[in-house]
Amino acid sequence: MAEQKLQTKNRSPGRPPRTDSFGKASDLRDSILDHAELAFAEAGFEGANLREIASLAGVNQALIRYYFGSKADLFDECFRRRGGVLAGHRHVNLDRLLEISENPSVEDLVFAYLKPQWDMKYSSPNGAAFVAMQARLHAEPEEHALRLRREVYDASVKRYISALSQVLPQVPKDIISVRMAFLVGAYLFMLNDLGRISDLTEGHLTSFGKDEMLDQLVRFLAAGLRAPV
Amino acid sequence: MAEQKLQTKNRSPGRPPRTDSFGKASDLRDSILDHAELAFAEAGFEGANLREIASLAGVNQALIRYYFGSKADLFDECFRRRGGVLAGHRHVNLDRLLEISENPSVEDLVFAYLKPQWDMKYSSPNGAAFVAMQARLHAEPEEHALRLRREVYDASVKRYISALSQVLPQVPKDIISVRMAFLVGAYLFMLNDLGRISDLTEGHLTSFGKDEMLDQLVRFLAAGLRAPV
DNA sequence: CTTGTTATTATTCAAATGAATAATTAATGT
DNA sequence: ACATTAATTATTCATTTGAATAATAACAAG
Numbered sequence: 001m002a003e004q005k006l007q008t009k010n011r012s013p014g015r016p017p018r019t020d021s022f023g024k025a026s027d028l029r030d031s032i033l034d035h036a037e038l039a040f041a042e043a044g045f046e047g048a049n050l051r052e053i054a055s056l057a058g059v060n061q062a063l064i065r066y067y068f069g070s071k072a073d074l075f076d077e078c079f080r081r082r083g084g085v086l087a088g089h090r091h092v093n094l095d096r097l098l099e100i101s102e103n104p105s106v107e108d109l110v111f112a113y114l115k116p117q118w119d120m121k122y123s124s125p126n127g128a129a130f131v132a133m134q135a136r137l138h139a140e141p142e143e144h145a146l147r148l149r150r151e152v153y154d155a156s157v158k159r160y161i162s163a164l165s166q167v168l169p170q171v172p173k174d175i176i177s178v179r180m181a182f183l184v185g186a187y188l189f190m191l192n193d194l195g196r197i198s199d200l201t202e203g204h205l206t207s208f209g210k211d212e213m214l215d216q217l218v219r220f221l222a223a224g225l226r227a228p229v
Numbered sequence: 230m231a232e233q234k235l236q237t238k239n240r241s242p243g244r245p246p247r248t249d250s251f252g253k254a255s256d257l258r259d260s261i262l263d264h265a266e267l268a269f270a271e272a273g274f275e276g277a278n279l280r281e282i283a284s285l286a287g288v289n290q291a292l293i294r295y296y297f298g299s300k301a302d303l304f305d306e307c308f309r310r311r312g313g314v315l316a317g318h319r320h321v322n323l324d325r326l327l328e329i330s331e332n333p334s335v336e337d338l339v340f341a342y343l344k345p346q347w348d349m350k351y352s353s354p355n356g357a358a359f360v361a362m363q364a365r366l367h368a369e370p371e372e373h374a375l376r377l378r379r380e381v382y383d384a385s386v387k388r389y390i391s392a393l394s395q396v397l398p399q400v401p402k403d404i405i406s407v408r409m410a411f412l413v414g415a416y417l418f419m420l421n422d423l424g425r426i427s428d429l430t431e432g433h434l435t436s437f438g439k440d441e442m443l444d445q446l447v448r449f450l451a452a453g454l455r456a457p458v
Numbered sequence: 459c460t461t462g463t464t465a466t467t468a469t470t471c472a473a474a475t476g477a478a479t480a481a482t483t484a485a486t487g488t
Numbered sequence: 489a490c491a492t493t494a495a496t497t498a499t500t501c502a503t504t505t506g507a508a509t510a511a512t513a514a515c516a517a518g
Contacts, residue, residue: 013497014483028496042370046275050476060497062478067495071476132370139368139421141271141361175445178437181422182415182449189414192368208407216404220411220453227452242467243513257466279506289467291508296465300506 029067031057034126036064037078041129044136045075076148079137082120082130083152089116090156094163103167106222111214113160114187118214121191135192138184157184164225171229183221190217258296260286263355265293266307270358273365274304305377308366311349311359312381318345319385323392332396335451340443342389343416347443350420364421367414386413393454400458412450419446 035057039048050071054061068074093112097104104112120127137145161180165173190213208216264286268277279300283290297303322341326333333341349356366374390409394402419442437445 011497012483013481013495015485015495017484026495044273044275044369046273049474051474061476062498063496065477132368136365136368138418139361139365140273141421174437178442178445179449182419182446185418185422186411186415189367189418190411192370193410193414208403213407216407217411219456219458220408223456224449224453227448229448240467241513242465242511244465244515245467246514255465278504280504290506291468292466294507 026067028057028059028063032059032064032067032074033078033081036074037082037126037133038129040075040078041132041136045071045140050074072144078130079133079148080152082127083134083148086116086120087153087156091159094156094159098163104163106164106167106225107218109160109163109167110183110218110221110225113183114214114218117187117191118210122210131188131191135188138188168225171225175229176225179225179227182224186221187217255296257286257288257292261288261293261296261303262307262310265303266311266355266362267358269304269307270361270365274300274369279303301373307359308362308377309381311356312363312377315345315349316382316385320388323385323388327392333392335393335396335454336447338389338392338396339412339447339450339454342412343443343447346416346420347439351439360417360420364417367417397454400454404458405454408454408456411453415450416446 032053035053036048039053039056043049048071050064051061054064064074068077090113093115094109097108097112117131121131122128137149140146157180161173161177164180165171165176168176171179261282264282265277268282268285272278277300279293280290283293293303297306319342322344323338326337326341346360350360351357366378369375386409390402390406393409394400394405397405400408
């Protein structure tokens with residue numbers, strides 16, 4: 001991918017002068033995370049390359065090690081950073097919904113769950129990268145991937161399952177759980193694959209904006225959740 | 230992963246004697262494909278390792294090159310081998326359905342589409358590996374992955390979209406297309422992730438056998454496809 | 459039989475890559 | 489001022505890895 005020399009700044013070693021008066025907590029650390037996110041999204045864990053990440057982030061490769069340790073640790077940190085924010089948004093959204101009404105609609109619940117990641121995807125290239133990273137993580141069979149996902153998301157998913165269970169008393173809770181898994185699959189795939197759907201639809205899709213697409217998805221999933229048992 | 234010496238058979242070079250009287254078309258070639266399938270499923274394209282594949286398949290690494298060329302070519306061949314079979318089954322299933330009745334139920338159509346891969350997953354470890362490989366391929370952002378998927382699956386997907394469109398005249402075709410994409414996402418995720426769902430369900434899931442799970446999925450997706458517009 | 463072709467191995471090559479170390483400079487506390 | 493710590497770089501190391509080549513044995517054809 002990176003044929004060019006990709007030399008990092010040829011600055012002498014040692015701590016660089018603090019130009020800014022504020023203590024703007026480690027700029028470079030964030031830069032590394034940002035570029036790692038992009039790299040992992042594009043090439044996957046194995047495919048991503050520390051030299052390139054370092055180079056694009058404008059730092060020496062050893063700095064990655066200094067801040068994060070191993071490549072795997074870097075990956076985890078990437079994931080947790082945004083994953084935590086995401087899970088937080090989901091909690092907040094659910095709280096709000098339940099404040100307004102005891103029995104929100106299924107559509108509202110689904111929307112509350114999906115919206116944060118949908119927004120993240122369109123907020124910035126890095127947001128989109130994170131979505132891709134996550135889709136990849138879900139396809140990983142590795143033990144490690146599983147643990148990460150659980151750590152970051154399980155709590156919020158369980159809350160949504162409970163809430164759905166309350167507004168759908170006809171559907172047993174274990175079935176709701178399974179359907180929630182279907183939901184996650186559909187929306188992750190969707191988010192990651194969005195650009196390509198137009199192939200299947202022979203161009204019809206151009207009429208759907210991203211908001212409409214989310215609407216479509218919510219409608220589809222809500223109907224599935226409500227399906228008679 | 231493979232710490233051991235993993236030496237290939239220490240046989241002298243040159244063509245080995247043909248012990249069997251039948252010309253059982255290249256045993257080793259198939260063995261390579263089988264083990265490559267397992268490796269790609271477990272570790273992804275980048276993560277898989279030709280030396281290990283060769284070793285497990287009981288052949289010299291150079292034989293992979295002899296038969297398939299590059300690693301990427303090997304991957305493609307793996308994918309096409311089973312993907313072709315799968316697409317074939319889908320076509321056959323659809324043909325049968327349409328023979329029986331002009332207007333099959335949405336459930337029947339969904340089932341006809343899903344069943345072949347479901348069976349493949351449970352037919353053998355290699356079948357399961359292929360499913361995992363495919364799930365990974367869908368998470369790949371690479372151009373190459375996209376082309377492969379299209380090559381292998383597009384035709385059958387389009388046929389199913391048409392059939393669904395006929396039995397669901399209330400739903401515009403472009404919406405059916407989008408929903409079909411949701412469907413693919415949900416089922417791929419499901420198939421690949423099956424074992425882990427029980428985490429979310431806190432053990433409730435043990436009561437679902439694999440057939441019941443497929444039933445659940447079909448019900449969910451059919452309801453989604455039917456959702457009012 | 460001899461010659462060419464096919465299938466297979468052993469071995470080598472060159473590049474990439476994650477990790478590690480040592481050097482260097484700024485900041486900070488005393 | 490001085491010593492310690494924090495942040496950063498240049499450089500080296502060891503391993504892995506995909507690819508390539510050369511050797512060799514069985515088989516097939518004439």
